[in-house]
Amino acid sequence: MQNPLFQFFSIVLFFFSAPVLLAQQQDPLATADYEQQRQWVDSIYSNMSLQERIGQLFMVDIFSNRSRAETNKIKKLISDQHIGGVIFSKGGPRQQAKLHNEYQELSRVPLLIGMDAEWGLAMRLDSTFALPWNMTLGAVQSLKLIEEAGASISRHSNRLGVHINFAPVIDINTNPDNPIIGNRSFGEEKINVTEKAIAFMKGMHRENILSSAKHFPGHGDTNSDSHKTLPTVSFSKSRLDSVELYPYYKLINEGVSSIMVAHLNVPGLEVQPNLPSSLSRTIVSDLLKGELRFKGLIFTDALNMKGASNYKNPGDIDLAAFLTGNDVLLISENIPKASLKIAEAYEQGVISEERLAHSVKKILRAKYKAGLHKYEPVNTSNLIKDLNTIKDDVLYEELIENAITLVKNDMGVLPLKDLEIKKIAYVHFGDDNGDAFLKQLRKYTKVDHVKAGNLNNMLEKLKAYNLVIMGFHKSNNSPWVGYKFSKENLTWIHEISRQNVSILNVFTRPYALNDLSSSSIEGILIGYQNSDIAQEKTAQILFGALEARGKLPVSVGDEFPVGTGFFTRSLDRLSYGLPESVGMNSRKLKKIDSLINVGLSSKMTPGMQVMVARKGKVIYQRNAGYHTYDKRIPVTDSSIYDLASLTKILASLPLIMQLEEKNILDFNSRLGDLMPYFKGSNKENIRLQDMLLHYARLKAWLPFYVPTIDRATKRPSVRYYREQPMENFDIPVAENMFIRNDIRDSIMGIIKNSDLEKNLGYKYSDLPFYIMKYYLEDYHNSSLDYLTQQGFYKPMGANLTSFVPIKHFNIDQIVPTEEDKLWRRQLVQGYVHDQGAAMQGGIGGHAGLFSNANDVTKIMQLYLNGGTYGGKRFLEPETLEKFNTCYYCDENVRRGVGFDKPQLGKSGPTCGCVSLSSFGHTGFTGTLAWADPEEEIVYVFLSNRTFPDVDNRKLIQSDLREKIQQVIYDSIEF
Known part of the structure; x- marks a missing residue:
């Protein structure tokens, strides 16, 4: 007979764990009108030929700014190979909308349209809106704002006819030298990354855009780029389970639509040497579908990436990826060859009808959930205007305001007080423009831009000042651009801060501080990006017009651990922003x-x-x-x-x-x-x-x-x-x-x-x-x-x-x-x-x-x-x-x-x-x-x-x- 106490704890454990298990077993692609969805899926599937069903497994990439001959190749893949989807890449929104409508008109089954729009359509398209990068969002303490970021990007996606955004990135960036993730990650701390990703995903779902968590099982601690080679993640299974996989457990529980499997060598999960995770049955089927009970779509990362394409020949890799348990084969190098190999495997009984139907019907359910059962072409009227709204500008400002992080504030140097006794100099470092920062500083008091050809002259000039504001400005064009101080920068900053009370403002990723000796600097603010708004809001925080609210999403050496962030109070000085942020209408003010x-x-x-x-x-x-x-x-x-x-x-x-x-x-x-x-x-x-x-x-x-x-x-x-x-x-x-x-x-x-x-x-x-x-x-x-x-x-x-x-x-x-x-x-x-x-x-x-x-x-x-x-x-x-x-x-x-x-x-x-x-x-x-x-x-x-x-x-x-x-x-x- 069982111990009564044991029975009691068993019952308690069941009630606490049951909701989680049930949630994990739910189909994230199911809709409220489940029966109508099932009927639509079954009807489409039953009327497809084998080749059409296999075609649904492929999503091909296209650059809308390519030549007509190049974009017409997709039409041939639609008509001949019956591909299931298109992932749009570089180009412009008008041309993309035009191609979208042409492609959908040609396809018997509506195409699933995807994009990488991690921080907005501007990740791929000109004339579109860019929100802050994930690492910037990782510093924001308001989950509501992160949800609004996901919703904003999804409104734009919807407007352009995109159904799935390959976001959020949930890699935990524990390696500062990671060449491909970095700013694309919410940070290095699993709870923060997970909470931000869930909030972002909720915003996406609110606007009826399918989500895609990536890069499974975790690309955050690599020092090589899977676009170029096969990176290795060398952690044990227990470490991976407690850190890298943690966000996946939680997002699956919250209903993430899809997961993208990376091309990684993960010895802790796959015993076969150098087998990419995307081709590992142990990782895709046993772990993701089995242990994690994921029922949504599973995408391979792009199959033309060197981390995967170096392993097998075109066609072979597609078949291997499908046999592994993936549903959608992303950016195949040779769709006709791959389709033929999958068909042969089907005819030979290597792929069962049940296995094929499992993935194809899952894809069709996703299309139904995305609204493709009642497809309408993209309306091109006012497209650019709709993709760049004042509402988005207001959100961008709010996100930046809430991200900027004060990591050092010796003697309470910030916010700046007693302006009547301050004589302030601004010194520019870095290879990008800092004009917006200086212009905003000067709205608060007299600030001189001090320049000198050599360090000795600079130090001599700065003797006339009792406060030096330094700005380190790096390009905001891409999250992958260089972010480090030059050796000369480091020397100058060190010597200036030894002589003068100094505040350093860093307009790039926080990892830049890894090379800096900050002991003699009184104040350090991280602006994360060098956009005009980031520069302006940082200046406003310096003078107490705005409060510092952000926290470091990553560790920077021993001095600034993850979560560092001093909050400041407002000094009632004027701030500067958009009319809508205070309940006014920009259009009317015009x-x-x-x-x-x-x-x-x-x-x-x-x-x-x-x-x-x-x-x-x-x-x-x-x-x-x-x-x-x-x-x-x-x-x-x-x-x-x-x-x-x-x-x-x-x-x-x-x-x-x-x-x-x-x-x-x-x-x-x-x-x-x-x-x-x-x-x-x-x-x-x-x-x-x-x-x-x-x-x-x-x-x-x-x-x-x-x-x-x-x-x-x-x-x-x-x-x-x-x-x-x-x-x-x-x-x-x-x-x-x-x-x-x-x-x-x-x-x-x-x-x-x-x-x-x-x-x-x-x-x-x-x-x-x-x-x-x-x-x-x-x-x-x-x-x-x-x-x-x-x-x-x-x-x-x-x-x-x-x-x-x-x-x-x-x-x-x-x-x-x-x-x-x-x-x-x-x-x-x-x-x-x-x-x-x-x-x-x-x-x-x-x-x-x-x-x-x-x-x-x-x-x-x-x-x-x-x-x-x-x-x-x-x-x-x-x-x-x-x-x-x-x-x-x-x-x-x-x-x-x-x-x-x-x-x-x-x-x-x-x-x-x-x-x-x-x-x-x-x-x-x-x-x-x-x-x-x-x-x-x-x-x-x-x-x-x-x-x-x-x-x-x-x-x-x-x-x-x-x-x-x-x-x-x-x-x-x-």
Whole structure:
């Protein structure tokens, strides 16, 4: 009698193992309408001749870019040999679709169409989409994203009439020197490889594409290429069972459609010396079909590969492969000969009817599951467009973002903080382009590209920097290209990192680090590939705009074991990506391009910058036109515009808000108390809140410069101006034009003595910001320029934002604003356009700031972030809310305290489509910056509509800025 305890454990074991056994016994080629499938298969089979049945076993390859004579050979194989399928290789999608339709029309039984599309159709075809390579995906921690990758490739496959993708590769790449797998593997760790492969396969099946796990029994630990020779896998059966075969057990359990058997010498599984695994009954029939209970299709790897073709003659090898237990004979070297040999073996009883029917019916079941029982030709309309969608672009970005791996982060060097004290150099290594990386780095702060002809010169130049960012860029054209550092690279990197705090960014497979001594490098990021997106996303992770989330899928020496990966936190800096990633529609946003083109062609302005961000991500950026109408200098990312009145909210207001937080001043502060100079004047009792709300009866504008013009000559008076700086005349107004130093007193006197408006009501005025500029400078005993640079712009990395840009930037970088024919009588370029600000040396509280759209967006994003940016808190959210409140809406005053707000009636600064909590400002030169907390949108428009003449009001009359804003809001989908 059995021990009761033994019986109990036997029952428990049965219940736990039964689902697995049952799952393994399921037919992965069966469909939900199994009976209809069976009837279709039996009907097709019963109406076939022997030659037609044998023909189903063959899948032939064709390059769609070959000559017509070459592609027509397939037609002969279809008509004469009745082949069962075609595997398409190199070429283009249009020609492939054309051939596909021709071949299917000729075939009595629909052809099974296959492709190697491991990372997308682009593995074989031009004009198609490429997703990241498997090793890159191996670093991604989200299985959902991997499933979406499988689904994306399968949508493309479906669209092109492909039924089976020979993927996923489930080789476990434990050999860094593997010449053929490498980047095609998800990694070296069996669990990670298996989980990624299952997720990828689920995505494929979701889109009704048949899967094919390869290369059985495991090609990951070889140092030779089976295309050229017969590689040996020398592990024991127990090792193979626990590692190489592990993914196969799991994928079979999950319903993989097919398995491709490699040409490998595996002594641990096959005792006959040098017998390719594809021709081993022990491996194919006993192990795969028997022990692993696999019931799906079994493909040989290509029979023209040297790992197999060196073993037998054409025809013989096909027969041997079929007798071994394979179902589909892939890329036979001689189909007529092979077909004849199989037919002879059938007639001689070597191959039974049962054996032939087993494989042929399995192939027919696969065709039914692929939808070939209701075959339709490939529709060639919009084919290229359908194979390259914005949805795919978004997925590519997500995959790369989630793959990039931070493997070293000594002293928490990443993400980069304290930009105000960083002087950063970029040094390029490798033989491929790194421009996208450098361009993205420069969106965050000033980064110099340092070059030198020899190491000593390089080290000398780098002494001027306290951080060096190194990029190692290798070709992204193929997963098999070289990835190693040159000896010179290794020497330079070692010496640079010994001298400087350094961060190395590797845009190739992680195995490159095997040759590197990394002890003196503070930070190492693996970008895996050198695509523009990989470069851009790596730069964003460096600056904390994105989080590092990836983990190494392979080991790199002893220092970086598999699974290494430091996660980082976001620093609330702007990131950059696609509209769909934040719920917006790219196609609709494209309407902005049309509006911009109208603006340029109508000469509303010579050029412009337009930028849109949502949820902290810049999703539209356009530099359009030129600096002037002579079209000599195009507008670029680094073109700097005169912001005019945006200065109010981007320079003066944040300093005012800081003082309000510290209780140095408050909304009820009276001007006479803030500045005793105004005591006894008609402005003594004006409240700060009312002044900044433009509800204080102040004059809109005072022409301070007019009294400085000689009435007789109508030129600047020598009483006030000199052509060269000299004692008491050293405030620059324009080129070769310096005003007397006591002009500040004159301006303040004019303001103090100016009349107030008779009636209380809303009256937009620059005067409050003249006044507050002097207050802020007196309180801090420093210039507004210095205060904003040190307090805001430098810590934020807004390195293209400044007053008096002529002192900091090349003249060709600064966009001209006007041919001033009345006062300065010269081209105004590099100096502020506003006359009052110019008389203050270019530093006004109301005007004088210059910047580009990227930096303006940063500052507006700081406001949307509730006062934080780059990991620093500049303002409290309560303060921002307090200043962004319409206190006098009942009196028809739309303004906040300093901020402009949406119109209350029909006309105003916005499209009328923004939320009432939104805020911003416009500028006289043709600028606008607007933020909407409810939709998390920042919109920046910069132009020089005043060039060459301020009387050009086409931009204002056209409402171009508002129309663009309307398009932005029309593009929101969720």
